[in-house]
Amino acid sequence: MQHDVEKKFSELKKLVEEMGTDVEKYTSKKNKSAGLRIRKYMIDVKDLAVEIRKDILESRRNHL
Numbered sequence: 001m002q003h004d005v006e007k008k009f010s011e012l013k014k015l016v017e018e019m020g021t022d023v024e025k026y027t028s029k030k031n032k033s034a035g036l037r038i039r040k041y042m043i044d045v046k047d048l049a050v051e052i053r054k055d056i057l058e059s060r061r062n063h064l
Contacts, residue, residue, distance in 0.1 A: 002059065008052045015045055 019041040025034035 005052055005055050005059070008048055008055065012045060012048050012052065015041055015048065019045075 019038060022031075022034040022037045022041070025031040026038060
């Protein structure tokens with residue numbers, strides 16, 4: 001379980017790093033396509049964060 005959390009956290013960091021280029025394009029050039037990609041990334045970030053949270057709660061319950 002702990003390995004899953006570490007793996008998902010690495011995926012989360014990777015998503016945020018990938019999003020950086022689009023954030024720069026959107027903020028500097030007001031690129032609408034980059035804004036759309038950012039919103040998609042944010043949905044993926046949210047979903048992954050929820051999965052991590054569930055894994056942590058499940059791990060806590062199993063250790064009690």
